[in-house]
Amino acid sequence: xxxxxxxxxxxxxxxxxxxVMALLWTAASIxxxxxxxxxxxxxxxxxRFFKSVPIFDFLFGLQWSxxxxxxxxxxxxxxxxxxxxxFVGSMLITLIAMVVAxxxxxxxxxYLSEYASRHLRDWVKPMLEILAGIPTVVYGYFAxxxxxxxxxxxxxxxxxxxASESALAAGLVMGIMxxxxxxxxxDDIITAVPRSLxxxxxxxxxxxxxxxxxxxxxxxxxxxxxxxxxxxxRAIGETMIVVMAAGMSANLTVNPLKSVTTVTVQIVSxxxxxxxxxxxxxxxxxALGLTLFCVTLVLNIxxxxxxxxxxxxxx
Amino acid sequence: MNNPSQQQxxxxxxxxxxxxxxxxxxxxxxxxxxxxxxxxxxASRGYLGFVxxxxxxxxxxxxxLLAPEEGQTIMDISAxxxxxxxxxALRAEFPEVxxxxxxxRLYALVSLSAGGQLKHxxxxxxxxLSHATDIWVPAASDVDQCIKNDLLCLKQSNDRLNDEQIIxxxxxxxxxxxHLAFNRNFFxxxxxxxxxxxxxxxxxxxxxxxxxxxxxxxxxxGVMTAVYLEEFAHKGKFVDIxxxxxxxxxxxxxxxxxxxxxxxxINMMHMPRSAPLVGGLTLALMILPVIIIATRASLEAxxxxxxxxxRALGASPLQVVCHHALPLSMPGIMTGxxxxxxRAIGETAPLLMIxxxxFVVDTxxxxxSPSTVMPVQIYLWGxxxxxxxxxxxxxxxxxLLVLLLAMNALAIFLRKRFETRW
Amino acid sequence: MSKISSKNLNVFYxxxxxxxxxxxxxxxxxxxxxxxxxGCGKSTFLRCLNRMNDTIEGCRVEGQILVDGKNINAPEQxxxxxxxxxxxxxxxxxxxxxxxxxxxxxxxxxxxxxxxKHDLDEVVELSLRRAGLFDEVKxxxxxxxxxxxxxxxxxxxxxxxxxxxxxxxxxxxxxxALDPIATAxxxxxxxxxxxxxxxxxxxxxxxxxxxVSQQTCFFHMGKVIEVGTTSQIFTSPIHQQTQDYITGRYx
Numbered sequence: 002x003x004x005x006x007x008x009x010x011x012x013x014x015x016x017x018x019x020x021v022m023a024l025l026w027t028a029a030s031i032x033x034x035x036x037x038x039x040x041x042x043x044x045x046x047x048x049r050f051f052k053s054v055p056i057f058d059f060l061f062g063l064q065w066s067x068x069x070x071x072x073x074x075x076x077x078x079x080x081x082x083x084x085x086x087x088f089v090g091s092m093l094i095t096l097i098a099m100v101v102a103x104x105x106x107x108x109x110x111x112y113l114s115e116y117a118s119r120h121l122r123d124w125v126k127p128m129l130e131i132l133a134g135i136p137t138v139v140y141g142y143f144a145x146x147x148x149x150x151x152x153x154x155x156x157x158x159x160x161x162x163x164a165s166e167s168a169l170a171a172g173l174v175m176g177i178m179x180x181x182x183x184x185x186x187x188d189d190i191i192t193a194v195p196r197s198l199x200x201x202x203x204x205x206x207x208x209x210x211x212x213x214x215x216x217x218x219x220x221x222x223x224x225x226x227x228x229x230x231x232x233x234x235r236a237i238g239e240t241m242i243v244v245m246a247a248g249m250s251a252n253l254t255v256n257p258l259k260s261v262t263t264v265t266v267q268i269v270s271x272x273x274x275x276x277x278x279x280x281x282x283x284x285x286x287x288a289l290g291l292t293l294f295c296v297t298l299v300l301n302i303x304x305x306x307x308x309x310x311x312x313x314x315x316x
Numbered sequence: 317m318n319n320p321s322q323q324q325x326x327x328x329x330x331x332x333x334x335x336x337x338x339x340x341x342x343x344x345x346x347x348x349x350x351x352x353x354x355x356x357x358x359a360s361r362g363y364l365g366f367v368x369x370x371x372x373x374x375x376x377x378x379x380x381l382l383a384p385e386e387g388q389t390i391m392d393i394s395a396x397x398x399x400x401x402x403x404x405a406l407r408a409e410f411p412e413v414x415x416x417x418x419x420x421r422l423y424a425l426v427s428l429s430a431g432g433q434l435k436h437x438x439x440x441x442x443x444x445l446s447h448a449t450d451i452w453v454p455a456a457s458d459v460d461q462c463i464k465n466d467l468l469c470l471k472q473s474n475d476r477l478n479d480e481q482i483i484x485x486x487x488x489x490x491x492x493x494x495h496l497a498f499n500r501n502f503f504x505x506x507x508x509x510x511x512x513x514x515x516x517x518x519x520x521x522x523x524x525x526x527x528x529x530x531x532x533x534x535x536x537x538g539v540m541t542a543v544y545l546e547e548f549a550h551k552g553k554f555v556d557i558x559x560x561x562x563x564x565x566x567x568x569x570x571x572x573x574x575x576x577x578x579x580x581x582i583n584m585m586h587m588p589r590s591a592p593l594v595g596g597l598t599l600a601l602m603i604l605p606v607i608i609i610a611t612r613a614s615l616e617a618x619x620x621x622x623x624x625x626x627r628a629l630g631a632s633p634l635q636v637v638c639h640h641a642l643p644l645s646m647p648g649i650m651t652g653x654x655x656x657x658x659r660a661i662g663e664t665a666p667l668l669m670i671x672x673x674x675f676v677v678d679t680x681x682x683x684x685s686p687s688t689v690m691p692v693q694i695y696l697w698g699x700x701x702x703x704x705x706x707x708x709x710x711x712x713x714x715x716l717l718v719l720l721l722a723m724n725a726l727a728i729f730l731r732k733r734f735e736t737r738w
Numbered sequence: 739m740s741k742i743s744s745k746n747l748n749v750f751y752x753x754x755x756x757x758x759x760x761x762x763x764x765x766x767x768x769x770x771x772x773x774x775x776x777g778c779g780k781s782t783f784l785r786c787l788n789r790m791n792d793t794i795e796g797c798r799v800e801g802q803i804l805v806d807g808k809n810i811n812a813p814e815q816x817x818x819x820x821x822x823x824x825x826x827x828x829x830x831x832x833x834x835x836x837x838x839x840x841x842x843x844x845x846x847x848x849x850x851x852x853x854x855k856h857d858l859d860e861v862v863e864l865s866l867r868r869a870g871l872f873d874e875v876k877x878x879x880x881x882x883x884x885x886x887x888x889x890x891x892x893x894x895x896x897x898x899x900x901x902x903x904x905x906x907x908x909x910x911x912x913x914x915a916l917d918p919i920a921t922a923x924x925x926x927x928x929x930x931x932x933x934x935x936x937x938x939x940x941x942x943x944x945x946x947x948x949x950v951s952q953q954t955c956f957f958h959m960g961k962v963i964e965v966g967t968t969s970q971i972f973t974s975p976i977h978q979q980t981q982d983y984i985t986g987r988y989x
Contacts, residue, residue: 025540025543109347112337116337135720139694210337272668287579
């Protein structure tokens with residue numbers, strides 16, 4: 002005879018479940034709390050910074066030499082906190098990285114998904130995943146130990162003066178780091194283009210390269226744009242490679258052979274070391290962090306929206 | 317169809333096809349080549365970090381030389397005091413050296429850490445006192461570098477070792493008293509100002525402690541959030557906001573999490589700087605979205621038929637999840653978590669922000685003692701101008717990469733072993 | 739001499755054999771229907787005729803397929819050119835996400851069949867007329883091909899195929915995704931096209947085969963059971979299996 006559950010035990014289970022559900026709900030809210038915490042804390046410190054340095058000067062100033070006032074009662078610091086050289090430096094290195102990563106990553110993804118045999122894919126995909134898994138500090142070491150001296154030597158042999166902390170060295174290594182990122186994103190996107198479109202193109206007598214160029218890539222274009230935006234966002238936010246391989250001096254230049262500094266490098270240099278937490282120097286780091294967060298947030302949102310729209314089209 | 321211009325056009329199409337294929341191949345070759353160069357250059361530098369030049373000297377544990385004061389025992393003498401024994405042995409090897417400046421150069425051949433090694437040896441075997449034994453002591457960093465770069469500095473003189481020192485080294489080598497041995501220091505010591513003594517143990521311990529905190533903090537919350545979102549939440553604005561949120565958090569640069577950790581944990585909550593507790597909690601913030609996304613994907617992969625069957629038997633929604641969906645998706649969750657941990661163990665920037673950049677010599681003992689982690693140690697050594705640290709940096713990288721490889725292999729193994737094809 | 743004929747064709751997917759010793763002749767300027775239950779290999783055979791099976795990894799084809807006397811399975815055969823002589827219309831309409839004009843112009847452009855824009859316009863209009871679609875879309879040639887209805891999309895795909903001026907058109911269940919009215923239009927179109935093209939059509943519907951084709955081949959489990967004129971197959975089939983299939987004993 003099967004005993005029916007007692008009302009009491011059912012009641013107990015229900016209460017237990019209510020507790021568990023409350024726990025789950027709390028856990029889910031934590032993720033919102035985190036975003037709020039990031040925004041609020043960074044915003045709070047940045048606002049304190051903008052009290053001593055006007056936001057206009059920060060965003061559009063051309064001179065970056067962060068020094069604090071010697072005494073707390075000195076009105077206005079003697080240093081300049083114009084972040085434009087940092088923005089330009091970040092963009093220069095990002096540009097170089099994209100020039101390396103996007104063609105290499107996209108073409109790799111195309112070759113792997115359209116031409117490569119399963120055998121080749123089984124070998125190469127893990128290698129790309131290894132590239133992706135290497136910590137960025139290792140890439141930084143690679144940049145200063147191998148790439149920068151190599152570029153300097155190459156430059157010297159053709160009569161060019163390549164700085165030992167050139168934007169080119171940092172950008173190249175960053176590009177190599179981002180290749181697997183672009184490749185795997187592009188791979189997903191290209192694979193999402195339905196086979197029927199490819200079949201139609203082949204059926205008309207097109208070669209694989211024509212099919213890719215005229216049918217697959219145009220169909221995948223929104224997704225690829227999204228991937229590019231995400232890659233740019235990744236490059237802008239990257240820290241260790243530039244901390245090790247790029248310079249500290251805020252040169253306002255677009256010459257890749259010179260040394261530049263970036264937003265992330267300055268955040269690190271301003272905060273590492275024993276500073277008074279409230280000095281404008283440390284607060285400047287938060288202002289930079291806020292700028293970085295906003296820019297990457299905008300890029301990420303646009304990218305994710307674009308990719309989502311693209312997937313909806315094919316599903 | 318087969319007129320000459322058509323043939324030409326056709327041929328140019330075929331050429332374009334072949335060229336395009338080559339572009340694709342070159343891109344792949346480039347990527348793989350870069351990987352090979354990266355790993356190869358690190359390995360070729362790193363293996364030197366695992367070996368150490370040692371010099372064999374006849375050490376006499378002479379109590380008179382150690383010269384303890386009133387009320388002091390032999391063991392009370394500091395480690396550097398034991399270097400006097402080393403100096404005595406060197407004088408015995410080269411009795412012809414008498415000039416003070418020359419003697420200083422002679423002593424400079426051996427690392428200052430030798431004293432500590434001798435003291436430790438005496439402590440474990442006290443009957444060595446007043447006896448003489450041949451002991452291999454570590455050479456000084458300059459000697460170490462010289463030998464590793466070109467054996468016995470035969471090729472050229474350099475500004476680190478002068479000619480006299482090179483002659484003495486050669487003499488020692490001819491008597492078989494110089495060799496390269498496995499550098500146990502690397503795995504038994506913490507950081508040090510002198511490269512030949514510097515070890516990775518402090519960083520390894522710090523990494524493990526930090527990772528433990530990270531896992532403990534992020535795993536429960538991550539899984540619970542994912543369970544809630546996937547199984548219980550009603551589709552609506554709240555859930556949408558959380559989802560967009562999580563996807564964005566996954567793409568925020570890691571340094572921003574460091575700023576958050578600095579502002580909240582250290583400034584507001586006054587937690588100790590540079591402790592694994594703070595480091596772990598900061599990394600947990602970063603890894604949380606990864607775990608949530610992986611758990612959701614695994615839960616989504618469990619087919620509705622399993623849940624329907626459980627529900628039809630009268631299981632409550634929570635029971636369906638806990639008894640059926642969650643256990644079935646565990647392999648996927650584990651894989652995602654291990655990969656998340658692999659990412660966390662290599663992160664540097666956020667930990668720099670919360671202060672793990674200080675020079676820490678002692679191996680951390682608990683979750684709130686100052687410590688460093690492997691990638692930060694690599695960064696510190698890598699930025700050091702001293703030549704001896706270059707190989708240590710590469711050696712540290714190799715240790716980190718091996719650990720990462722092991723973690724990824726474990727994740728892949730789990731995935732293959734427990735993968736169920738629905 | 740028949741337009742297409744296969745001789746001892748065997749097809750393997752990896753270790754599994756899908757087609758066994760197929761030898762069929764298909765005459766010019768007529769419609770040949772391939773019928774049979776699901777999974778019997780009709781689509782596989784159809785795809786052999788324009789070597790579309792080359793795009794499937796692990797697929798191996800043995801035997802000859804002669805088109806106008808030439809073996810297209812020979813290694814020196816240029817597949818790209820072959821597919822401009824033999825066109826294909828697929829089961830589910832698959833217009834490119836481009837304008838109607840660009841869809842039809844795609845083939846002539848890549849093969850450079852015309853020299854200037856004016857000629858291209860003519861080819862596009864002619865193809866759309868032949869496919870019976872021109873009057874419906876002549877004012878919206880630049881709107882996306884995907885904005886058309888299912889039946890119109892399929893006619894667009896047919897126009898696209900016609901634009902490269904093939905001799906042979908292969909159709910893989912072209913109406914299975916369409917409603918009855920659209921199906922009727924397409925069947926009308928097939929009958930018209932028969933005068934200028936050789937058509938091979940795979941169909942799940944015996945009624946359709948009876949309506950449009952002159953010759954029918956009955957496939958079963960990778961083998962050809964019977965080949966004959968359509969009227970003969972449907973009124974007095976020779977083999978028992980054919981009889982069973984037609985009368986609906988299995989399917």
